[in-house]
Amino acid sequence: MDEKRQAGTSLASVGEFGLIGRLAQAWQGAAPCGIAHGNLGGLSPVIPPEGLRLGIGDDAAVIDVPGGKPLLVTTDMLVEGVHFLWSPERRRLLGRKALAVNISDIAAMGGVPAWAFLSIGVPAGANVEEVEELYAGMGEMAARFGVALAGGDTVRSDKWVINVTLLGLATKAPIGRSGGRPGDxxxxxxxxxxxxxxxxxxxxxxxxxxxxxxxxxxxxxxxxxxxxxxxxxxxxxxxxxxxxxxxxxxxxxxxxxxxxxxxxxxxxxxxxxxxxxxxxxxxxxxxxxxxxxxxxxxxxxxxxxxxxxxxxxxxxxxxxxxxxxxxxxxxxxxxxxxxxxxxxxxxxxxxxxxxxxxxxxxxxxxxxxxxxxxxxx
Amino acid sequence: MDEKRQAGTSLASVGEFGLIGRLAQAWQGAAPCGIAHGNLGGLSPVIPPEGLRLGIGDDAAVIDVPGGKPLLVTTDMLVEGVHFLWSPERRRLLGRKALAVNISDIAAMGGVPAWAFLSIGVPAGANVEEVEELYAGMGEMAARFGVALAGGDTVRSDKWVINVTLLGLATKAPIGRSGGRPGDxxxxxxxxxxxxxxxxxxxxxxxxxxxxxxxxxxxxxxxxxxxxxxxxxxxxxxxxxxxxxxxxxxxxxxxxxxxxxxxxxxxxxxxxxxxxxxxxxxxxxxxxxxxxxxxxxxxxxxxxxxxxxxxxxxxxxxxxxxxxxxxxxxxxxxxxxxxxxxxxxxxxxxxxxxxxxxxxxxxxxxxxxxxxxxxxx
Missing domain, CATH: 3.90.650.10 (PurM-like C-terminal domain)
Structure with missing residues (x-):
């Protein structure tokens, strides 16, 4: 067994938000100075990393696509047994909800949802109809809010895992969490x-x-x-x-x-x-x-x-x-x-x-x- | 137990690519006519679903952001025990590879990688240092290719699950899979x-x-x-x-x-x-x-x-x-x-x-x- 696991810092002791902060640091610590031009064969890249206007810590990230409207991106992972039970009566509702919670994140930034990317982990014993019901539920929610299925990944796993990444576009300026003022x-x-x-x-x-x-x-x-x-x-x-x-x-x-x-x-x-x-x-x-x-x-x-x-x-x-x-x-x-x-x-x-x-x-x-x-x- | 599971179509009988086709249909079947304007409070949405130039079936989706360069999006899910073993010596390499395979998809479309969204499922017994090592590996790969960590989700799960969604921008026209001609x-x-x-x-x-x-x-x-x-x-x-x-x-x-x-x-x-x-x-x-x-x-x-x-x-x-x-x-x-x-x-x-x-x-x-x-x- 892994002995270091016992010696380290428990997840419970830092909590979800503490973990997110430490992970952002772990990532940053390894990223000293943006783009390594040498690796791009001497070609300067098209986009500066500054395109990321708002990263971790809001409902969705805000990306300034050069010349375009601000892009909003949100992602959510749902795991069987942690976030949902996989029951025959509720597959379609689960599909609807898995997309709905991401649409909600885009709406909360003042944006319109547009393109969904779905990764699902499917147990080996599952059958196609089960997965189709899940997708049909997502499709219902998608149709209601004009979301297109734009890509994804389908893999084997022990438990059902659903990861939705949803892209949307801000209508006017994206609305973050930090703009409130005393008296509001x-x-x-x-x-x-x-x-x-x-x-x-x-x-x-x-x-x-x-x-x-x-x-x-x-x-x-x-x-x-x-x-x-x-x-x-x-x-x-x-x-x-x-x-x-x-x-x-x-x-x-x-x-x-x-x-x-x-x-x-x-x-x-x-x-x-x-x-x-x-x-x-x-x-x-x-x-x-x-x-x-x-x-x-x-x-x-x-x-x-x-x-x-x-x-x-x-x-x-x-x-x-x-x-x-x-x-x-x-x-x-x-x-x-x-x-x-x-x-x-x-x-x-x-x-x-x-x-x-x-x-x-x-x-x-x-x-x-x-x-x-x-x-x- | 779920009896329908026995009666349905096995995943093995349709294969991964067959499943993807059926899922796209299940989604589409529920999506009759794009955006339901009534749900947007009478406001016409900012983006037409036609922004999606290239969806399922290539290395990355291609999205035409109004006014901007074509956006490339790819996503990959990796599950412990299926795609990798969670070993202390290889956490950092696993982080590097999880990002590298997505960067490869963006490159294969003729694009430059830019913004990563990471969802990870973490077993309850894991400690913070384990997750940090994974992120540090991703950060190394990110620094090498100018990728910014732009968001994600961190959830509990039985096994380790890593989902990376990577956005990039096309340099010139995105290069798909369908442009080859006899004689090439x-x-x-x-x-x-x-x-x-x-x-x-x-x-x-x-x-x-x-x-x-x-x-x-x-x-x-x-x-x-x-x-x-x-x-x-x-x-x-x-x-x-x-x-x-x-x-x-x-x-x-x-x-x-x-x-x-x-x-x-x-x-x-x-x-x-x-x-x-x-x-x-x-x-x-x-x-x-x-x-x-x-x-x-x-x-x-x-x-x-x-x-x-x-x-x-x-x-x-x-x-x-x-x-x-x-x-x-x-x-x-x-x-x-x-x-x-x-x-x-x-x-x-x-x-x-x-x-x-x-x-x-x-x-x-x-x-x-x-x-x-x-x-x-």
Missing amino acids: LILVTGTVGDSAAGLHLLLSEESMMAAGKGASESNEAHISEADRQALLLRHLDPTPRVAEAMALVVHGGVTAMMDVSDGVSSEVHHLCRNAGCGARIDLANLPISPAARRLARREGREVFAWALSGGEDYELIFTAPEERVPGLIDHVRRETGTDVTVIGRLTDGAAGIMAVYPAEKGGEAVPLAAKGYNHFR | LILVTGTVGDSAAGLHLLLSEESMMAAGKGASESNEAHISEADRQALLLRHLDPTPRVAEAMALVVHGGVTAMMDVSDGVSSEVHHLCRNAGCGARIDLANLPISPAARRLARREGREVFAWALSGGEDYELIFTAPEERVPGLIDHVRRETGTDVTVIGRLTDGAAGIMAVYPAEKGGEAVPLAAKGYNHFR
Whole structure:
């Protein structure tokens, strides 16, 4: 066995974001001075590495193609048993979601998705129809948002692995995470926490099934079928907010934007860290669906936890100066039918990142933990 | 268990290329008419899907960014246990090679590599230093060819998984696989078969080790250390032919080009299929290194098999009209020091794809089997 493995630094001790930072350094350490012209046979290369306007650490990279519009690129890897279970009923939904989460990243930069590259690892015992169902699901999502399948790789592996790289183009200037300023309001599209509620339902139904009881015998039987379906679909079949992002870009005034993939808490921390700001989030203002509230009440769960830390809502969270906010909210609702809600405000960095409880829960302001989903803890 | 799995079409029965075709159809079947404008909130999208000039089936996709140079994109997934073993001595080399094979794809289109996106699946028990070594290897290769790390994803998985998506820019017009015409000569850079010879050495040394004998007791002890190192490095640390590709592009006259990743046989079949041509390959002319010849002789192996079917040489194979060939060969040698060899000629499609044995082996012409490496057979 590999003894060095025991002696080294555990992934859990540095966490996902710590790891990313160290890896960028490992790469950089080996890359002293850009292009080695000697290796190009004396020909000077066409593109300077400066084409990379925005690299690691946002929803998508921004590349300035000489003479062209800024290119947006995002990539995501999904592994069976870690990110999904490979079940016959859900292959098509899995395909849809695998592309949707990448489309969401492009939208969160203010861009339009365009070209997808798919690498999939397929177990030797799988059959062609299984892979086709996955692709058909991706194709449905692609058709809805005008994405072309442009390339990929198909390899053998023990477990299913899906890697999507999606390219898009910025419509106007790409919107990063770092443009927020103290005083800007923080807004979110749609509702947050539904995906976590749906996951909760899914897991409890599955454990009921495993215990030999039908879903109808579980606690969830007390939830209306409409609530159940709505919450499950928010988790299994999220809709990327491309139309809302376009409406925001066209209206103008957005200073920073991300999608809610890890949870509102985690995303607020990103927006603050990148801008050197603090924040106050009013928990009473979090847009939480009646269905999620009902489920939380019946399960004895804290609905704020789902909204703040659940993640995978794929809503847009963004900041804008206060005077632009009413117009933005109106414009998005008119163009897309989607509600946009003010959930807080960026503050001076020294004020920290605080969550304010609703008056009926005491109205206390407490530090907001950045407990989004972290793959290595 | 999943009963449909038994009833479906096995991957082995369609093969890797058959699967790719069916998947493209599954995707297309779901994508009736490009962009659904309704989903973009009434805003017409910035890019038409027609930007995709060349999709699945070449070394890299070609995308026409509005106003910009053609973008080249390639992606490759490597899985532990299928494509590599995760050993402490070879992590850095693995990182180098994972990037090198993608750089080779960009070079094979006549482009310059630029921006890399890395997704890696990391086992829970791994430590940070292991991942850093992998990245450091990639960084070395990146520095050599001016590639910037532009983004990626880091996830947990059972086995190590490495997915590289590499973007580059075409220098002049991208060079695809379909431009060859009957009468064009077929040429290859450097030598072919060394990587397969290196893999043979590696596997026999490893089986010796497993049997408790040192490498020095094995047959390979009869090979000079210089030969051994040269062949192992061709397999473990390939150099993408970026400089040679640039020299070819600058000189002009190349009608079709690929890299030799699956083996000369397989690549010749690709060049012929895409152009509707046949081919005659003169086995006597295959550029095979003295080291590979010596190893084949001592091992009682057919050196042509390594050259034709071994793959992973990452040389360039290309076609050009006969009158341009002397100038091309001279130019590449002068600019890069690399030899280029004529190995055959494209013929009329009806003539088939034939291999001609050397005179001392009878001079017979036999159909050339397309037995490159295929992941699912």
